[in-house]
Ligand SMILES: O=c1[nH]c(=O)n([C@H]2C[C@H](O)[C@@H](COP(=O)(O)O)O2)cc1CO
């Protein structure tokens with residue numbers, strides 16, 4: 001008989017997104033994304049980080065102060081990184097697992113890339129205009145989104 005306690009697709013891909021998030025240098029919010037084809041093949045992963053070549057140790061990671069002294073103008077979001085890590089035109093019909101609901105800039109990139117479904121873990125910025133704008137655009141363009149159904153599965157990685 002086959003093994004019964006294997007993890008299901010959603011747990012597998014959200015697990016990959018969570019593992020990717022562990023690469024983030026952001027002390028406040030670590031975000032991971034995993035893009036998957038309709039055939040359940042992983043196409044790309046990403047996490048929030050400074051653009052390639054921008055030294056993590058020289059860039060600001062704060063949240064407050066003048067704009068140029070915070071991370072916000074600089075950080076490349078997890079979803080955008082995952083999309084940019086893929087050859088153009090290859091994401092049609094794909095879905096993306098994200099540990100945080102996409103902001104409006106990432107929502108635009110998701111729509112333009114052809115991704116059709118978003119599965120998210122946290123929606124902690126649900127009451128921001130950015131998240132509202134994302135949902136408005138997803139609703140208009142037929143990109144579906146659903147919360148990850150937490151199963152209580154615990155995975156331990158010893159590395
Ligand atoms: O969709 C997203 N994807 C993503 O990678 N991020 C990143 C940018 C920042 O590094 C961090 C958010 O920072 P904070 O929660 O401290 O405001 O998460 C943030 C969002 C949504 O805000």
Ligand SMILES: [Zn+2]
Pocket residue numbers: 077078079102103104105106107
């Ligand atoms: Zn974003």
